[in-house]
Amino acid sequence: MPIFHAYIVTCSYNIPWVGILQEYVCIGIENGFSGAFIMNEHGVVALNVARGMDEAAIGQKAMGLVRLSRAGRRVPPAFCVTQTVFREHRERNHLIARVRSALAELSQANPQARLTILTDLQKAIIEPPLAQVVRDRIENEYRALGANRVAVRSSGTAEDLPGHSFAGQYDSYLGIVNLEDCISAIKKCWASLWTLRAYEYRERNGFDHLKIGMAVIVQTLVDAEASGVIFTADPITGSRNRMVIEACFGLGQALVSGKVTPDRFVVDKRNLKLLSHTVSQKKITCTLDQNGAVEEKAVSDERSSVCCLTKKQVKRLAKTARRVETEFGNPQDMEWAISKDRIFFLQSRPITALPPVKSWEDRQIWCCTPAKEVMPDVVTPMSLSVIDALLADFIDPIFSLLRMDRGDQPIYGLVAGRIYFNGNIWGAVFRCLPGTKGLDFMKLAGDHKGQQKAIDGLQNACDEDLPDMRFKRYKFFLKIPLTILGALCNTPRKGRRFLAKVAVETEEWLRLNPAGMTTEEIAAWCQEIMAKLSERLGLVLYLFSALGALPLLEIVCRRWLTDGDTKAGKLLSGMGGMADATAGLDIWRLAAAANSKVEVKDLILSGKDWRTIVEELCRGRPALESRAGCPRHDSGREFLAEWNRFMLLHGHHCRGELELYNKRWSETPDYILKFVRSHLTQMDEMNPVQNFERSAAERRQLEEQCRNQLKNPIKRMIFNFLLTRAQHGSVFRENVKSEVIKLLTAKRKMLLELGQRLRDKGILENEDDVFFLRHEEIAPVVNNSADFDIHEVVIARRAEYDKNRSITPPDVVFGKFDPDTYIPDAIDERAEVLHGLGVSPGTATGKARVILRADTEEQLLAGEILVAPFTDPGWTPYFVPAAAIVMDEGGVISHGSIVAREYGLPAVVNVGNGTRIIKTGQTLHVDGNHGVVRILK
Numbered sequence: 001m002p003i004f005h006a007y008i009v010t011c012s013y014n015i016p017w018v019g020i021l022q023e024y025v026c027i028g029i030e031n032g033f034s035g036a037f038i039m040n041e042h043g044v045v046a047l048n049v050a051r052g053m054d055e056a057a058i059g060q061k062a063m064g065l066v067r068l069s070r071a072g073r074r075v076p077p078a079f080c081v082t083q084t085v086f087r088e089h090r091e092r093n094h095l096i097a098r099v100r101s102a103l104a105e106l107s108q109a110n111p112q113a114r115l116t117i118l119t120d121l122q123k124a125i126i127e128p129p130l131a132q133v134v135r136d137r138i139e140n141e142y143r144a145l146g147a148n149r150v151a152v153r154s155s156g157t158a159e160d161l162p163g164h165s166f167a168g169q170y171d172s173y174l175g176i177v178n179l180e181d182c183i184s185a186i187k188k189c190w191a192s193l194w195t196l197r198a199y200e201y202r203e204r205n206g207f208d209h210l211k212i213g214m215a216v217i218v219q220t221l222v223d224a225e226a227s228g229v230i231f232t233a234d235p236i237t238g239s240r241n242r243m244v245i246e247a248c249f250g251l252g253q254a255l256v257s258g259k260v261t262p263d264r265f266v267v268d269k270r271n272l273k274l275l276s277h278t279v280s281q282k283k284i285t286c287t288l289d290q291n292g293a294v295e296e297k298a299v300s301d302e303r304s305s306v307c308c309l310t311k312k313q314v315k316r317l318a319k320t321a322r323r324v325e326t327e328f329g330n331p332q333d334m335e336w337a338i339s340k341d342r343i344f345f346l347q348s349r350p351i352t353a354l355p356p357v358k359s360w361e362d363r364q365i366w367c368c369t370p371a372k373e374v375m376p377d378v379v380t381p382m383s384l385s386v387i388d389a390l391l392a393d394f395i396d397p398i399f400s401l402l403r404m405d406r407g408d409q410p411i412y413g414l415v416a417g418r419i420y421f422n423g424n425i426w427g428a429v430f431r432c433l434p435g436t437k438g439l440d441f442m443k444l445a446g447d448h449k450g451q452q453k454a455i456d457g458l459q460n461a462c463d464e465d466l467p468d469m470r471f472k473r474y475k476f477f478l479k480i481p482l483t484i485l486g487a488l489c490n491t492p493r494k495g496r497r498f499l500a501k502v503a504v505e506t507e508e509w510l511r512l513n514p515a516g517m518t519t520e521e522i523a524a525w526c527q528e529i530m531a532k533l534s535e536r537l538g539l540v541l542y543l544f545s546a547l548g549a550l551p552l553l554e555i556v557c558r559r560w561l562t563d564g565d566t567k568a569g570k571l572l573s574g575m576g577g578m579a580d581a582t583a584g585l586d587i588w589r590l591a592a593a594a595n596s597k598v599e600v601k602d603l604i605l606s607g608k609d610w611r612t613i614v615e616e617l618c619r620g621r622p623a624l625e626s627r628a629g630c631p632r633h634d635s636g637r638e639f640l641a642e643w644n645r646f647m648l649l650h651g652h653h654c655r656g657e658l659e660l661y662n663k664r665w666s667e668t669p670d671y672i673l674k675f676v677r678s679h680l681t682q683m684d685e686m687n688p689v690q691n692f693e694r695s696a697a698e699r700r701q702l703e704e705q706c707r708n709q710l711k712n713p714i715k716r717m718i719f720n721f722l723l724t725r726a727q728h729g730s731v732f733r734e735n736v737k738s739e740v741i742k743l744l745t746a747k748r749k750m751l752l753e754l755g756q757r758l759r760d761k762g763i764l765e766n767e768d769d770v771f772f773l774r775h776e777e778i779a780p781v782v783n784n785s786a787d788f789d790i791h792e793v794v795i796a797r798r799a800e801y802d803k804n805r806s807i808t809p810p811d812v813v814f815g816k817f818d819p820d821t822y823i824p825d826a827i828d829e830r831a832e833v834l835h836g837l838g839v840s841p842g843t844a845t846g847k848a849r850v851i852l853r854a855d856t857e858e859q860l861l862a863g864e865i866l867v868a869p870f871t872d873p874g875w876t877p878y879f880v881p882a883a884a885i886v887m888d889e890g891g892v893i894s895h896g897s898i899v900a901r902e903y904g905l906p907a908v909v910n911v912g913n914g915t916r917i918i919k920t921g922q923t924l925h926v927d928g929n930h931g932v933v934r935i936l937k
Contacts, residue, residue, distance in 0.1 A: 081138060138183060190214055241463070245265040245309070269318075276460045279305060281305055382661070387419065487548065526754075530775065599636070618636065664748070854874040
């Protein structure tokens with residue numbers, strides 16, 4: 001058969017009917033002359049009345065319409081100009097030789113020359129007229145349609161071969177209103193075989209250019225109110241259990257061309273439940289003008305954010321598409337249009353490149369937020385083991401309160417050695433909770449692209465991607481009264497009593513001297529600290545209820561008060577008593593104390609390190625008497641007393657303070673000294689203590705103004721209740737965390753002493769090797785009963801730790817992270833406006849100071865705007881001279897947001913790549929009211 005086929009094709013008779021006969025013979029051979037192919041003698045056929053149609057002649061797109069019509073689906077009337085006509089046109093006008101010549105030239109041509117050659121080839125196809133007999137047949141079918149406007153679409157006979165998709169390679173023409181334009185559009189479709197994109201696609205995939213054919217569909221154009229596509233399997237994840245619908249207003253041209261971001265709907269294929277939907281800003285729509293031409297029209301802001309499909313229409317589309325998939329036997333990619341609430345299907349073809357179903361690991365979404373706030377770096381085995389033992393004590397009570405059970409789904413995992421939380425769990429939580437479906441979580445992401453992708457991925461995740469939280473809905477609703485009662489009982493007074501008790505216990509732990517203990521006692525005390533930490537974390541439900549007052553206060557302010565959008569944040573400023581915020585002010589007080597003692601000031605400004613300064617302050621040599629005649633060592637002792645008091649209160653803080661391996665402020669006095677030194681040089685330019693007191697006075701005045709606005713006594717009572725709870729919640733959150741860090745500092749002291757002893761015994765090579773053991777390994781190592789080679793394990797873990805430190809993973813990871821293939825997202829470094837989440841109200845303009853790590857020597861000058869990737873308590877000293885705060889990431893209740901509100905500083909978080917776009921020295925305008933940062937110059 002192939003020989004006979006080759007013989008027929010190579011016949012070179014220049015007679016029109018010979019080309020047609022050749023095509024019929026070829027197709028007949030391929031189909032065994034079974035009689036399966038019926039067509040009129042001039043290669044033009046009406047699709048809605050055709051029988052025994054052959055895909056090789058009409059192409060897959062046209063065959064899809066035939067099958068849809070046969071299955072009873074509503075398809076606009078259409079006819080097809082088969083590839084037979086195209087081949088006859090090609091032979092009749094001697095185009096085969098022209099194509100071969102062009103192919104030879106193309107193989108040697110540069111890109112610009114290629115475009116010229118292909119353009120000439122397209123003209124050679126378009127310019128010759130059709131054979132009269134073919135033209136007459138097209139005219140008959142065109143008249144028979146009786147359509148005011150038609151669409152002319154390609155139906156390539158090599159389209160969508162297994163493993164290859166020609167979708168989008170060839171041209172289509174809409175709004176055709178007369179026969180001449182229709183015939184011209186048909187020839188233009190043929191010519192689109194030789195566009196640069198189609199040629200290069202065939203070249204890349206090894207297709208024979210001479211064997212590619214094309215049929216053309218002429219179809220009644222639906223004047224669509226909405227149109228789009230539906231995939232009966234998820235083309236991104238490969239899930240066969242859900243369908244994805246994308247839709248836009250008007251004709252689908254705007255969607256196909258990528259000029260509009262469509263509304264997106266994800267539907268469970270099994271029960272047709274709408275899993276998620278995303279409404280986009282559809283700024284343009286494609287419609288038909290009076291002459292039938294397609295024109296783009298701007299959509300009003302009000303209409304652009306309106307969903308273009310009703311839930312009923314979504315369900316009808318999904319139900320019909322599911323039936324089509326069953327009838328066709330494989331997942332389908334279908335185009336549709338809705339006119340006067342009737343659904344028309346414009347095409348259906350198999351999804352050719354459906355990815356394989358992903359493994360569990362590949363379906364997880366991992367987010368470094370909020371872990372990055374307290375553990376920004378690679379975590380050591382010791383710290384990880386503490387988290388392993390305690391984190392469930394913190395998280396699981398929340399699930400219990402919500403009447404959920406996560407089972408064995410991991411709360412977190414490691415990405416390049418760093419803690420990342422499992423976003424799928426929280427996606428499942430919010431999918432289960434009543435009342436959360438309409439929440440716009442995307443607003444929280446600001447310009448943070450990673451968080452935008454994570455939120456979008458979780459909102460559109462199918463059920464099998466999310467864990468079964470075993471949500472007991474009826475118990476949840478029954479529990480609500482008890483939950484409210486419990487929250488009401490969690491009074492601020494109760495919280496203050498608990499903190500006072502905890503503070504006393506913690507101070508006792510910090511006063512313990514491990515040097516006077518036996519090695520076994522140290523190991524036992526380490527275990528006891530773990531029990532105390534678990535006890536502290538048991539306060540999560542109290543913390544949950546305390547922090548829950550803030551969003552309620554924001555709602556009350558927004559609805560009941562004038563200009564209420566910014567009032568909630570201002571009502572939380574200048575509260576006092578917040579340990580982290582007090583630390584920053586106390587550093588300033590240290591500088592003020594030094595400034596009042598000239599000798600101390602001179603010594604600090606001399607640039608000497610802390611050890612040298614202490615030695616000189618304690619000498620008390622007569623040669624170093626002060627100008628006032630007071631011995632220098634008296635003023636020195638006073639300052640040292642202030643310094644020691646500071647370290648007693650705040651010395652447990654540091655950057656990444658949950659990491660036991662990190663040295664505390666009390667161990668790195670030169671870190672605090674640099675801030676004292678910097679403040680001393682700016683004493684005349686700022687006074688943060690006065691600023692704080694002024695902020696507190698303004699907050700108290702605002703409280704009275706708000707109460708006076710609320711004439712209704714019930715509203716005033718609710719406002720006072722929420723205000724008290726919200727103010728207490730912010731302070732309580734920071735102070736509880738501070739007490740937890742104090743316990744970890746006590747544990748670090750124990751571990752350092754233990755490490756030193758194990759080093760002296762030769763069990764460890766270095767004293768800090770102890771941080772590369774796990775907590776549960778301490779006892780067997782101390783008792784010489786470890787069942788592993790301690791040296792080898794520590795060396796291997798250190799090597800992995802050092803390797804991970806050289807890697808910078810993204811903030812959000814989809815599936816498994818591969819550092820070798822990871823490519824960071826492109827950044828628009830020319831951006832002049834950054835959007836984020838306004839977390840502390842107010843506006844400020846000033847010079848930017850970009851600081852990437854809190855443990856560098858770089859200092860913030862008075863009135864500058866701090867631009868940081870994130871902040872934890874180790875960053876608090878930088879807030880003192882700042883005019884405003886800008887962070888790449890963060891949330892309403894993250895540390896930086898709380899401290900910014902306490903200091904009364906405008907703050908915007910979640911700006912994404914602010915630290916990479918903004919440059920030190922640029923002038924910024926920070927609008928904490930609206931979450932906008934502008935780069936002025």
